Amino acid sequence: MDAARAQQLHNALARVNQRIDAACMTAGRDPSEVHLIVVTKFFPASDIALLQAEGVTDVGENRDQEAGPKLAELGAVAPGVRERLGVHFVGQLQTNKAASVAEYADTVHSVDRPRLVTALDRGVRAATERGGRGGRAGPPAGPLGVLLQVDLEEGRRAGRGGVPPTGLAELATAVAATEHLQLRGLMAVAPADGGASATERAFRTLAHCADGIRADHPAASWISAGMSGDLESAIAHGATHLRVGSAILGSRPPLR
Numbered sequence: 001m002d003a004a005r006a007q008q009l010h011n012a013l014a015r016v017n018q019r020i021d022a023a024c025m026t027a028g029r030d031p032s033e034v035h036l037i038v039v040t041k042f043f044p045a046s047d048i049a050l051l052q053a054e055g056v057t058d059v060g061e062n063r064d065q066e067a068g069p070k071l072a073e074l075g076a077v078a079p080g081v082r083e084r085l086g087v088h089f090v091g092q093l094q095t096n097k098a099a100s101v102a103e104y105a106d107t108v109h110s111v112d113r114p115r116l117v118t119a120l121d122r123g124v125r126a127a128t129e130r131g132g133r134g135g136r137a138g139p140p141a142g143p144l145g146v147l148l149q150v151d152l153e154e155g156r157r158a159g160r161g162g163v164p165p166t167g168l169a170e171l172a173t174a175v176a177a178t179e180h181l182q183l184r185g186l187m188a189v190a191p192a193d194g195g196a197s198a199t200e201r202a203f204r205t206l207a208h209c210a211d212g213i214r215a216d217h218p219a220a221s222w223i224s225a226g227m228s229g230d231l232e233s234a235i236a237h238g239a240t241h242l243r244v245g246s247a248i249l250g251s252r253p254p255l256r
């Protein structure tokens, strides 16, 4: 293992945990209610092993073609790590990749349409029939956790995924009716432009949507929101799961 990289991750993780603690203090929240998911997209399996040694329990990935091979490789480079790792799929998901993601993910954060619900449910069933999913050595990992991604841009930017708030109740009902999926809550990405006030407004809307969903589905208590740049605001508005990448792993190569 690369000792310099380990030190870098250790320091960055400490800084992010300090930010989380400070934001919880300001918001009057207990830090144990706020879970950190480290988004490891673009970074190697070896980083996941180092992060776990630093106490990270959960990672996020956003592309199936990267996540599948990386998690498989993890077994080879770091025996025992994969079995104890929570894996979250946080990116936009094509229906034809759903079965693959259902093999290794514990939770999918980006469910935004009925066809994807059907495809994931089928994928979990198929994987379970083959003897397990989640890449675990032990028994099958059970149902797949699902979050509904809310479109907080009010349709201004098509293509980033998400269901408008008005479509949430129906989609939640569809998830609840499946055999292999478990509705865990809501997820959102703050608008890319509009600054701090737009972010605040978006997270406030998300909290309001989450109240609505919980009224009908009491177990759906997760609010997945907050990234490197806006985790304080997300915590102020009730986020339970943060998805933090670059503040811990460093900057990623620019998107092609």
Ligand SMILES: *Cc1c(COP(=O)(O)O)cnc(C)c1O
Pocket: 039, 041, 062, 090, 091, 189, 227, 228, 229, 243, 244, 245, 246, 247
């Ligand atoms: C990459 C990504 C993140 C992490 O973003 P950072 O700004 O690097 O913290 C969070 N959520 C989703 C959906 C992502 O794709």
